[in-house]
Amino acid sequence: MRLHGVYFAVAAGSFRRYATYRIATAAGIFTNTVFGFILAYTFLALWSERPGLGGYDQAQALTFVWMGQAMLAAAALIGGGFQDELQERIRTGDVVIDLYRPVDLQLWWLTADLGRAAFHLLGRGIVPVAVGAFFFELALPSSPLVWLAFLVSVTLGVVTGFGLRYLFALSAFWLLDGSGLNMLSTLLSMFFSGMLLPLTVFPGVFGEVVRMLPWAATMQVPVDVLLGEYRGAEVLDAFGFQAVWALALLAAGRALQSLATRKVVVQGG
Amino acid sequence: MAEVPLSRGTRAGLPPAVEVPGESALARALWGVRAYGFIAAMWVRSTMVYRASFAIMLLGSFAMTALDFVGIMIMFSHVDALGGFSLHEVALLYGTSATSLGLADLVLGSFDRVGTRVRDGTMDTMLVRPVPALAQVAADRFALRRLGRVAQSGLVLCWALSGVELVGSPLTPLLLAVTVLSGAAVFGAVFVVGGAFQFWAQDAAEVQNSFTYGGATMLEFPPTVFAKDLVRGVTFVIPLAFVNWLPVLRMLGRDDPLRLPGWVDFAGPAVAVACCALAGLAWRAGLRAYRSTGS
Numbered sequence: 096m097r098l099h100g101v102y103f104a105v106a107a108g109s110f111r112r113y114a115t116y117r118i119a120t121a122a123g124i125f126t127n128t129v130f131g132f133i134l135a136y137t138f139l140a141l142w143s144e145r146p147g148l149g150g151y152d153q154a155q156a157l158t159f160v161w162m163g164q165a166m167l168a169a170a171a172l173i174g175g176g177f178q179d180e181l182q183e184r185i186r187t188g189d190v191v192i193d194l195y196r197p198v199d200l201q202l203w204w205l206t207a208d209l210g211r212a213a214f215h216l217l218g219r220g221i222v223p224v225a226v227g228a229f230f231f232e233l234a235l236p237s238s239p240l241v242w243l244a245f246l247v248s249v250t251l252g253v254v255t256g257f258g259l260r261y262l263f264a265l266s267a268f269w270l271l272d273g274s275g276l277n278m279l280s281t282l283l284s285m286f287f288s289g290m291l292l293p294l295t296v297f298p299g300v301f302g303e304v305v306r307m308l309p310w311a312a313t314m315q316v317p318v319d320v321l322l323g324e325y326r327g328a329e330v331l332d333a334f335g336f337q338a339v340w341a342l343a344l345l346a347a348g349r350a351l352q353s354l355a356t357r358k359v360v361v362q363g364g
Numbered sequence: 365m366a367e368v369p370l371s372r373g374t375r376a377g378l379p380p381a382v383e384v385p386g387e388s389a390l391a392r393a394l395w396g397v398r399a400y401g402f403i404a405a406m407w408v409r410s411t412m413v414y415r416a417s418f419a420i421m422l423l424g425s426f427a428m429t430a431l432d433f434v435g436i437m438i439m440f441s442h443v444d445a446l447g448g449f450s451l452h453e454v455a456l457l458y459g460t461s462a463t464s465l466g467l468a469d470l471v472l473g474s475f476d477r478v479g480t481r482v483r484d485g486t487m488d489t490m491l492v493r494p495v496p497a498l499a500q501v502a503a504d505r506f507a508l509r510r511l512g513r514v515a516q517s518g519l520v521l522c523w524a525l526s527g528v529e530l531v532g533s534p535l536t537p538l539l540l541a542v543t544v545l546s547g548a549a550v551f552g553a554v555f556v557v558g559g560a561f562q563f564w565a566q567d568a569a570e571v572q573n574s575f576t577y578g579g580a581t582m583l584e585f586p587p588t589v590f591a592k593d594l595v596r597g598v599t600f601v602i603p604l605a606f607v608n609w610l611p612v613l614r615m616l617g618r619d620d621p622l623r624l625p626g627w628v629d630f631a632g633p634a635v636a637v638a639c640c641a642l643a644g645l646a647w648r649a650g651l652r653a654y655r656s657t658g659s
């Protein structure tokens with residue numbers, strides 16, 4: 096019971112921490128909105144040449160663009176999030192302080208990341224979608240149940256994304272300078288999450304493989320849930336896909352963490 | 365400030381006995397460029413200590429922008445033309461826009477750190493050194509790995525040129541080179557204005573991404589794709605259309621959607637000079653508005 100309180104406090108603290116930087120949030124909203132406009136027009140051009148591409152009509156394709164911009168910061172799709180901070184703590188040795196706290200390292204950072212994501216989804220997500228809906232015809236669902244399913248899916252997506260980023264972050268225990276691998280992490284996420292183009296547009300076998308990878312769970316699946324691509328109980332399959340990846344990645348992170356902490360040596364006393 | 369003597373070879377970045385120039389504007393500007401060179405060379409030497417890391421980052425920088433182009437190729441695997449432009453023609457737009465941005469990013473890519481420096485007070489250190497603050501901020505953390513981006517976009521540009529028929533005179537190659545360079549100057553000016561803006565709004569570094577990366581993404585696609593008001597905005601408000609749209613449309617023998625007079629296509633260098641002058645003024649104003657954190 097006590098411990099639950101600790102993790103809740105970590106998440107709430109993280110939420111408030113990111114909420115402090117109001118100008119940065121406004122700057123982020125502005126940038127997401129500008130990119131939303133640019134991508135929306137390129138998608139319009141593509142979908143007017145090929146209506147129904149990837150199984151989306153034009154309004155759905157535009158919704159994909161704006162939801163992508165709304166989720167960009169929340170799901171840390173092109174960087175951001177906790178990994179730079181954790182890596183810096185590993186490099187300087189401050190991670191030792193984290194390790195002798197009576198809390199779990201992975202859960203600590205997971206709850207902190209969830210708090211951050213919650214703020215980013217609200218603070219940086221709502222305005223771009225509202226602007227997008229004002230200027231373009233979007234296919235936003237009217238049923239509150241679909242929105243609820245979307246929120247569940249986004250949460251699962253953030254946890255999956257955390258699982259991936261935690262693995263990359265822990266590499267700092269061995270490499271000290273994680274910037275090369277962070278870049279790789281960003282590259283993979285940008286390309287395989289659907290941020291660049293919906294994964295349903297990727298051709299042939301390559302497309303099929305890409306849609307099975309964990310990055311698909313971070314953005315493609317939540318947006319598809321919102322667009323009603325999963326009918327009825329199929330939503331549970333989508334949740335299942337995300338949950339399996341999330342659990343597998345968290346387990347891998349835990350294994351890597353126990354390997355890593357075994358090699359931490361504390362100097363002095 | 366310019367008279368502060370430097371002792372012989374005490375600092376790692378500066379060669380021994382650097383002469384700090386007198387007061388004339390030209391001498392100061394030349395000194396700024398030289399100092400930029402010294403600081404950039406220092407950062408290059410420091411990166412080269414970790415060669416493997418540098419190689420990975422160079423490749424990563426190459427791959428990061430290459431993915432943008434892979435995205436465009438996937439689009440063209442479904443269609444033959446986008447906004448009436450073929451893949452090679454879009455590649456020409458992509459190549460010119462991305463090369464210009466890549467060059468500007470290589471030379472001036474550190475301006476998004478101004479806000480951080482204002483916040484933690486390290487901007488003060490820059491102001492007491494006998495080197496123009498603009499040169500120091502520009503050279504701060506100079507990253508040679510950004511050559512990866514330039515190389516990638518340069519390759520796309522060459523590939524595009526192999527597949528399109530350019531109309532025009534024997535001067536067309538010259539026009540292309542001037543276009544890429546003045547485009548880089550326009551993007552450079554945007555970086556500097558973005559840096560100056562952070563003196564007032566320290567946390568707003570992300571805004572400049574809209575105009576640099578966002579602008580470059582827009583210029584990678586033909587103007588026919590976008591709404592006319594948006595095209596008007598990037599022609600007259602932020603003059604990004606001069607970076608590549610207007611000259612490249614002329615080379616491809618296309619009309620520009622705004623039907624501007626023909627000579628405008630060659631206005632790139634003049635627009636670039638005007639942008640740089642405005643950016644210089646913005647930077648001065650920003651620097652004057654700077655109040656130290658006082659710590």
